Amino acid sequence: MELHAVKGHGSVGSRNNVDEVRKTPHVLESELPSADQRDAQALARLGKKPVLKRRFSFIAMLGFTCTVLVTWEVIPIIYVTGLTNGGTAGFAYSYLFALAGSLSIFTVLGEMASIAPTSGGQYHWTYMLAPASCRKFFSYIMGWLVICGWQALVASSAYLSANLILTLVTMNNPGYSPTQWQGTLLYWALMAVAIIGNLYSSTILPKLEFFILAFHILGFFAFLIPMVYLCPQKATSTEVWTQFNNGGDWPTMALSVFVGLIGSVFANNGTDCAVHMAEETKGADYVIPWCVVATSVLNGLLGLGTLLSMLYVTPNIEAVLDSPTGQLGFPFMQVVLDSVGSYAGATVMISIVIAMFIFAVIAFLATASRIVFAFGRDKGLPFWQTMAKVHPKTAIPNYAIYVITGVACFVGLINIGSATAFNIILSIGISSLYSSYTITELLLLWRRVRGDIRIPSEMAGYTWEANELVWGPFHIPGVLGIALNAFAVCYGTIVIVFCFFPTTVNPDAAHMNWACLITAAVIFFAVAYYMLYAKKVYQGPVVEIAPYQIS
Numbered sequence: 001m002e003l004h005a006v007k008g009h010g011s012v013g014s015r016n017n018v019d020e021v022r023k024t025p026h027v028l029e030s031e032l033p034s035a036d037q038r039d040a041q042a043l044a045r046l047g048k049k050p051v052l053k054r055r056f057s058f059i060a061m062l063g064f065t066c067t068v069l070v071t072w073e074v075i076p077i078i079y080v081t082g083l084t085n086g087g088t089a090g091f092a093y094s095y096l097f098a099l100a101g102s103l104s105i106f107t108v109l110g111e112m113a114s115i116a117p118t119s120g121g122q123y124h125w126t127y128m129l130a131p132a133s134c135r136k137f138f139s140y141i142m143g144w145l146v147i148c149g150w151q152a153l154v155a156s157s158a159y160l161s162a163n164l165i166l167t168l169v170t171m172n173n174p175g176y177s178p179t180q181w182q183g184t185l186l187y188w189a190l191m192a193v194a195i196i197g198n199l200y201s202s203t204i205l206p207k208l209e210f211f212i213l214a215f216h217i218l219g220f221f222a223f224l225i226p227m228v229y230l231c232p233q234k235a236t237s238t239e240v241w242t243q244f245n246n247g248g249d250w251p252t253m254a255l256s257v258f259v260g261l262i263g264s265v266f267a268n269n270g271t272d273c274a275v276h277m278a279e280e281t282k283g284a285d286y287v288i289p290w291c292v293v294a295t296s297v298l299n300g301l302l303g304l305g306t307l308l309s310m311l312y313v314t315p316n317i318e319a320v321l322d323s324p325t326g327q328l329g330f331p332f333m334q335v336v337l338d339s340v341g342s343y344a345g346a347t348v349m350i351s352i353v354i355a356m357f358i359f360a361v362i363a364f365l366a367t368a369s370r371i372v373f374a375f376g377r378d379k380g381l382p383f384w385q386t387m388a389k390v391h392p393k394t395a396i397p398n399y400a401i402y403v404i405t406g407v408a409c410f411v412g413l414i415n416i417g418s419a420t421a422f423n424i425i426l427s428i429g430i431s432s433l434y435s436s437y438t439i440t441e442l443l444l445l446w447r448r449v450r451g452d453i454r455i456p457s458e459m460a461g462y463t464w465e466a467n468e469l470v471w472g473p474f475h476i477p478g479v480l481g482i483a484l485n486a487f488a489v490c491y492g493t494i495v496i497v498f499c500f501f502p503t504t505v506n507p508d509a510a511h512m513n514w515a516c517l518i519t520a521a522v523i524f525f526a527v528a529y530y531m532l533y534a535k536k537v538y539q540g541p542v543v544e545i546a547p548y549q550i551s
Contacts, residue, residue, distance in 0.1 A: 035282060042285050046118050047466035047543030048377075052370075053395040055206045056281040058291060061274055063209030065295040066216050067363045068273040071303035072223075073356045076310060076332030077160060078263035080321065084503060085260030087245030088235070088311045094257050095307055098264035099300040101491035106271040106296045107476070108441050108488045110289030113275045114472025115453070117284035119374040120541060121275040122146050122436040127540045128467045129443035136540050137530065142436055143375045144526035145519075149432030150368035153270060155408045156429055157364050158194070159415070161357040162186035167328045168350055172343055174324060180416055187412045190361055195405045197362040198369065202396045205366070212359050219352040220302050224309050226349065231313040231339040240311045248504040258494070259501045266430060267303050271295050272437070273367040276374070289474035313339050368404045373397035379537045427515040428522065430499045435519070438492030445485045466543045 040050050056064065082091035112125045123143035127135045165186060166178035201208065246256040274291045278284040314335050320326055323334035337346040376387025391398050411425055447453055453469045464470075476484055502513040530538070 039282065039284060042117055043279065044545055045464055045466065045468060045470075046116055046124070047541065047545060048118060048279075049544045050279065051390055051395065052119075052279045052397075054280055054282045054284075055203070056209075056277060056287075057206065058283075058287045059213070060206035060209045061277065061281050061287060061291045062294055062298075063211075063213030063216070064206075064277065064363055064366075065271055065274045065291055066299055067209065067212050067356070067359050068270045068367065069268065069295060069299045070216075070356050070360050071267045071299035072220050072306040073353045074267040075303050075306040076335075076353065077164075077330065078266055079310065079332050079335075080326075080329065081263035081503065082260050082307075083245065083317055083321075084247035085245070085250070086257040087243050088240045088317075089242050090244045090253070090257040090260055091264075092241065092307065092311065094261040095264040095267075095304060098261060098268055099304065101488070101495070102265070102268035102271075102300065103293070103296045104484055104488040105437050105441070105492055106292045107289075108444065108485050109272055109275065109437060110292040110474055111472070111476065111481075112440065112444060113278060113288045113292065114285045114474035115470065116467070117275075117278040117281075117288055117472075118541075119276050119279045119370045120378065121272060121278075121371065121374075122440050123375065123380070124378075124467075124541050125440045126443065128469060129440065129447050136535070136538065138439075139540055140380060140530050140534060140538050141523060141526045142439065143371075143378075143380045144522060145432040146436050147368070147371050147375060147381075148428055148522045149430075149436065150276075150364070150371055151404060151407055152425065152427075152429040152432070154194075154361070154364045154368050154404055155411050155425070157357060157361045158187050158190045158408065159183075159412075161190050161354060161361060163328070164330065164350075164354045164357060167325050167330045167333060168347065168354065170328060171325050171333050171337065171350075172347060178328070184412050184415045187415070188409055190358060191365075191405055191408055191412070193358065194361045194365045195401060198365050198401050199394075199396065199398065202394050205362075212356075215352075215359075216356060217302075219356065220306070223349050223352055224306060226345065227313055227336055227339040228309050230341065232341070233315050234312050235315045239315070240308070248502075250505060258498050259503065262430065262495070262499050262501075265434075265495050265499070268296070268300060269430060269433065270364075270367075272433070273363065276367045276370040279370075285472045286474060289472075310335060365401065365404055369397050369400040372400035372403055376400065378541050379539070380534065384537075424514040424518060427513060428518040431496065431515040431519045432522065434492055434495045434499065438489055438496060441485060441492065442489050445482070445489055448482060448485065466546075467541065 036054070039054060043050050082094070086094055113121075116124055116128060118124050120143075123139045123146060126142045127139035129135075130138050162183050163178075166183055170176050170178060197205070244253050244257070246253050248256055248259055250256040250259060271292050274281070274288050274295070278288050281287050310332065314320055320331040320334050320338075323331060325331060325333035333346070333350055336349050337343065340346050340349070372381065372387055373390070375381050376384040378384075381387050386399050387397075387403065389399050390396060414425065447469065453471055455471050455475075459468070459470055475481070500513060500516040502511060504511060507513075
């Protein structure tokens with residue numbers, strides 16, 4: 001196999017366009033390219049130069065994605081959401097539905113990552129899959145949705161971590177009452193840890209992910225076994241699997257369960273972090289999809305185990321919700337304390353959850369910065385020249401990290417004045433990301449039904465254009481692939497609809513779900529900026545180098 005650079009820049013082509021390209025003479029096969037060459041070749045097919053160092057192996061990336069999802073660690077956090085709308089039975093059944101839906105969403109996402117393993121992810125795929133007449137516009141809007149969604153997740157993870165720490169202090173010191181300014185200071189301290197971890201431990205971060213993955217799995221058992229074994233009183237299976245609750249006073253129980261579904265969605269959200277780290281992963285077109293699927297399965301099952309365990313060890317839900325930690329939004333701490341009967345033991349177990357959340361803040365920041373870097377590289381952001389810079393020694397997008405951290409710290413100021421206003425801004429996390437998943441997967445479904453995506457064997461001897469639609473090594477063919485893709489789109493649509501619902505009928509401002517308003521504001525800003533300025537600069541993913549000729 002030999003690789004030949006092709007003169008000129010290419011663009012997304014249809015099946016007919018490819019057939020019109022001149023077929024080149026067969027070139028004698030020589031030494032197979034190395035793994036680095038194959039990665040560079042896959043990136044070159046997207047018109048991109050390799051500027052980031054590929055430090056992540058499969059296991060390291062699996063640790064990274066599991067750190068971002070922290071599914072079993074999130075289950076205790078969203079405990080109130082599921083129990084308020086759904087009850088124990090509704091929570092259990094909706095989680096199973098969310099697990100199946102998330103697996104379908106991220107499996108199809110893995111297919112797209114195999115086609116185009118780039119840090120740009122959804123906005124790059126949108127450009128490749130959308131009709132030529134509107135692909136620039138939709139790609140640009142998608143870029144802003146993904147960036148704002150991940151920016152919200154960075155802030156949310158640091159905010160949750162800070163509040164978990166303060167609530168743990170409250171549990172051990174009943175006379176203590178945390179204030180918002182203390183939460184903000186702790187929030188900033190965690191962001192400082194995250195930026196230091198990203199800037200100064202970048203070269204050892206993949207190795208640390210081995211430790212974090214082991215800590216994530218062993219921590220699951222260290223948290224669950226004492227809680228279940230030492231719990232003095234457990235709920236019955238009848239109570240867990242048959243008791244529903246409509247705490248939001250919705251017209252029907254089914255509607256209440258779907259409103260509560262969003263908690264389970266949140267627990268399984270964010271696996272696309274692997275996609276945005278693709279240009280730093282070895283064998284990305286194969287490793288990233290399998291990491292996405294493996295993470296969804298592993299974390300989903302660990303989350304299910306945690307959920308069922310907590311439902312069984314909580315016979316008196318009302319008492320837990322009315323406890324001091326329950327009043328602060330984290331009733332699971334009282335569940336752990338009641339189960340083990342020891343403040344010291346409960347503190348250690350809860351500290352495992354907090355430690356994983358702190359690791360997650362570092363991973364969230366790394367993911368968000370790569371999207372900013374990629375979109376800046378494609379001239380999609382203000383000051384794109386600066387956003388696209390990487391450190392010459394570490395090959396880390398330092399300026400992108402600074403921007404994400406700076407915005408997160410600035411947003412944290414709002415929490416001092418109003419926790420409600422702060423939560424309004426963070427509400428975009430699920431809505432924007434699931435919009436990006438669903439839209440790109442709808443476009444993929446349209447392309448695969450039309451037969452616009454080729455298989456690699458059909459491209460042998462042809463001159464590739466940049467961003468050619470060709471299936472990667474991870475692909476679910478035929479009717480099964482179409483059915484899975486269609487189910488993923490349907491599930492994503494359900495999530496988008498219900499992520500805009502408040503938890504109760506007729507909520508006040510403090511309990512209103514502002515995700516719809518914030519998502520609309522982001523889209524409005526992106527459209528306005530595109531019309532006024534960006535459409536003159538943003539032409540879709542920039543083709544930096546010519547693709548290779550495969551022979």
